[in-house]
Amino acid sequence: MKPISSVIGRAYPLGLKNIDTDIIIPAAWLKTISRSGLGKGAFQSLREVSGNVFDDPAYAGAPILIAGDNFGCGSSREHAAWAMADLGISAVIAPSFSDIFSGNAFKNGLLAIVLPQDAIDRLMEVAQTDSIHIDLETQTVTTPFQDRFAFEIDPFRKHCLMNGVDEIGLTLKSSDAISTYETKISAQQPWLTPNIA
Amino acid sequence: MPTPQTLYEKIWNAHVVEQRDDGTCLIFIDRHLVHEVTSPQAFEGLRVAGRRVRRPDLTLAVPDHNLPTTARLDGNGQHVPIADPESAQQLEALERNAPEFGIAYINATDIKQGIVHVVGPEQGFSLPGTTIVCGDSHTACHGGLGALAFGIGTSEVEHVLATQTLQLTRSKSMEVRVEGELGPGVSAKDVVLHITGVLGASGGTGHVIEYTGAVIRALSIEGRLTISNMAIEHGARAGLVAPDDTTFAYLKGRPMAPKGAQWDAAVAYWRSLATDTAAVYDKVVTINAADIAPSVTWGTSPEDVLPITGIVPDPSTFADPSKQEAAKKSLAYMGLTPGTAMTDIEVQNVFIGSCTNSRIEDLRAAAAILKGRKKAANVKWAIVVPGSGLVKHQAEAEGLHRIFIDAGLEWREPGCSACLGMNPDKVPAGERCASTSNRNFVGRQGPGARTHLVSPAMAAAAAVTGKLTDVRELMN
Numbered sequence A: 001m002k003p004i005s006s007v008i009g010r011a012y013p014l015g016l017k018n019i020d021t022d023i024i025i026p027a028a029w030l031k032t033i034s035r036s037g038l039g040k041g042a043f044q045s046l047r048e049v050s051g052n053v054f055d056d057p058a059y060a061g062a063p064i065l066i067a068g069d070n071f072g073c074g075s076s077r078e079h080a081a082w083a084m085a086d087l088g089i090s091a092v093i094a095p096s097f098s099d100i101f102s103g104n105a106f107k108n109g110l111l112a113i114v115l116p117q118d119a120i121d122r123l124m125e126v127a128q129t130d131s132i133h134i135d136l137e138t139q140t141v142t143t144p145f146q147d148r149f150a151f152e153i154d155p156f157r158k159h160c161l162m163n164g165v166d167e168i169g170l171t172l173k174s175s176d177a178i179s180t181y182e183t184k185i186s187a188q189q190p191w192l193t194p195n196i197a
Numbered sequence B: 001m002p003t004p005q006t007l008y009e010k011i012w013n014a015h016v017v018e019q020r021d022d023g024t025c026l027i028f029i030d031r032h033l034v035h036e037v038t039s040p041q042a043f044e045g046l047r048v049a050g051r052r053v054r055r056p057d058l059t060l061a062v063p064d065h066n067l068p069t070t071a072r073l074d075g076n077g078q079h080v081p082i083a084d085p086e087s088a089q090q091l092e093a094l095e096r097n098a099p100e101f102g103i104a105y106i107n108a109t110d111i112k113q114g115i116v117h118v119v120g121p122e123q124g125f126s127l128p129g130t131t132i133v134c135g136d137s138h139t140a141c142h143g144g145l146g147a148l149a150f151g152i153g154t155s156e157v158e159h160v161l162a163t164q165t166l167q168l169t170r171s172k173s174m175e176v177r178v179e180g181e182l183g184p185g186v187s188a189k190d191v192v193l194h195i196t197g198v199l200g201a202s203g204g205t206g207h208v209i210e211y212t213g214a215v216i217r218a219l220s221i222e223g224r225l226t227i228s229n230m231a232i233e234h235g236a237r238a239g240l241v242a243p244d245d246t247t248f249a250y251l252k253g254r255p256m257a258p259k260g261a262q263w264d265a266a267v268a269y270w271r272s273l274a275t276d277t278a279a280v281y282d283k284v285v286t287i288n289a290a291d292i293a294p295s296v297t298w299g300t301s302p303e304d305v306l307p308i309t310g311i312v313p314d315p316s317t318f319a320d321p322s323k324q325e326a327a328k329k330s331l332a333y334m335g336l337t338p339g340t341a342m343t344d345i346e347v348q349n350v351f352i353g354s355c356t357n358s359r360i361e362d363l364r365a366a367a368a369i370l371k372g373r374k375k376a377a378n379v380k381w382a383i384v385v386p387g388s389g390l391v392k393h394q395a396e397a398e399g400l401h402r403i404f405i406d407a408g409l410e411w412r413e414p415g416c417s418a419c420l421g422m423n424p425d426k427v428p429a430g431e432r433c434a435s436t437s438n439r440n441f442v443g444r445q446g447p448g449a450r451t452h453l454v455s456p457a458m459a460a461a462a463a464v465t466g467k468l469t470d471v472r473e474l475m476n
């Protein structure tokens, strides 16, 4: 994974709440067997409406998306994070995210930043004309107008994102602990191994 | 005395391999279900990194999402090729990946094949007190057996394949207590739709919900699976129902369930999992069964729930301005006008199926309404899709398929079907569907499709009258 310390640039001022994973990437796009190329299907139903933010030249290539409550609700499809990354988005700012989406975002080096609604309202305003600066080290979102919003992030996630740590590699370092657990459980609960014929 | 614990805390604590200083835990995964859509990139990842599957014996693969539900073998017993090249490619990938990594694979023509969340409980692969994951958000379904089950993304699928663990932080606990007794025509599906209406689509975010109370205790396992299935629709990470005698009776003798002395040891352990009387949940919500009517959704979020006797709401009556905006959009998409009685809404399609409602009990409930009746002329497409080959077989043994076919409904092969627009079963744009599935999102059943979520009996009633209908009017 690529290390990430800051994201600077324009932001799509989407603002809508309950943006579900079918909106982010419709089911028809899930038939791929690779991770790239999904940007073309991203936000398809929104992009069918003329004047949508994604096709507004003012925001072309914006690395940030601003959305409403409960972003990424719906299915567990990681394609949602892949599609957004393929579209060039590196960070989403919203008042809340679905649990599964924030996990998927994190695993793909996409920042999911939680800020209260009044901060979102202000950023939506700034995004119309100016760029936004997200700094992971100091955990702040700032604007050219002296706005400064602090956000929380799980310290472990922060560490992984800033250092581009591969989570599987990290867990495999605990192989011995996993083996110990397996031995203990198969003695205590031998019935846990299914009888798969 | 040990600290009193909830069911969730007991399962969680029993699966901690390691705890980091920040509270993140490495959690052991007892069961991993794999299907064709969310796994190809995970296997690709393993191959690229030269990693193997740590515990193939705890992993079970079955195709369901993409598979067409029309006949899979032709008159000569030959496999019918899958028309859509991309679906075929995903299915072939799973068929190749499972043996390459040593994973048991149930193929498309095996009688055991079905929707992952139907197959797991049915085979006794899913057990109380276990941790179960699958790359599908309705994995919470298995919580109906008292398993801590949740959906994961493809990176996590890869992580579980490689390590049999996940790095997780503990969720908060919530109790949703449903007290009283359900009225006639009110099913588990109506209970969970009602709960979703009460909590809202994000009401359970960050929580694992335990469903308790007299109503839940009285439900069959099929009904409990239906409820837990939709935990995610009110935002919860997982749903749970404490295992009890109903659970043990359901599991006993299932092919992959423990046998003999092992069974007895397992039951003793499962009994110890119930939430301790003195344990405290982070949040408690109480629901009175008397308030639950046969329910239906009107909008494009599962929280948009009404009793069937309700009327399409006026967005301007919502207090929250962003909710007003969302409701306006929903109504425009759904083609509905505020003030319309729900029972005046015509449907052109009926879908009975999905991991929420495709078990034998669901099919019996639908058949009870359809028996001796015919589908309305304006209903163009009505299909019944059993959750697995075994459900199909059982339904045929009971003659349910005859009732469906005589009523003018199609009787299909098992799979996810019209629950999501990935296989040929889709609802045409602009048309309505009374659907027993779990999501009414924009485009979920096909681009432009308008979904009304209902119970199997309500879907059957809609097929008969051609409109959303109060099933109680068709019961005698």
Ligand code: SF4
Pocket (backbone or CB within 6 Å): B064, B065, B115, B116, B117, B136, B137, B138, B354, B355, B356, B415, B416, B417, B419, B420, B437, B438
């Ligand atoms: S039936 Fe629907 S919700 Fe269930 S596993 Fe299939 S696609 Fe997912």
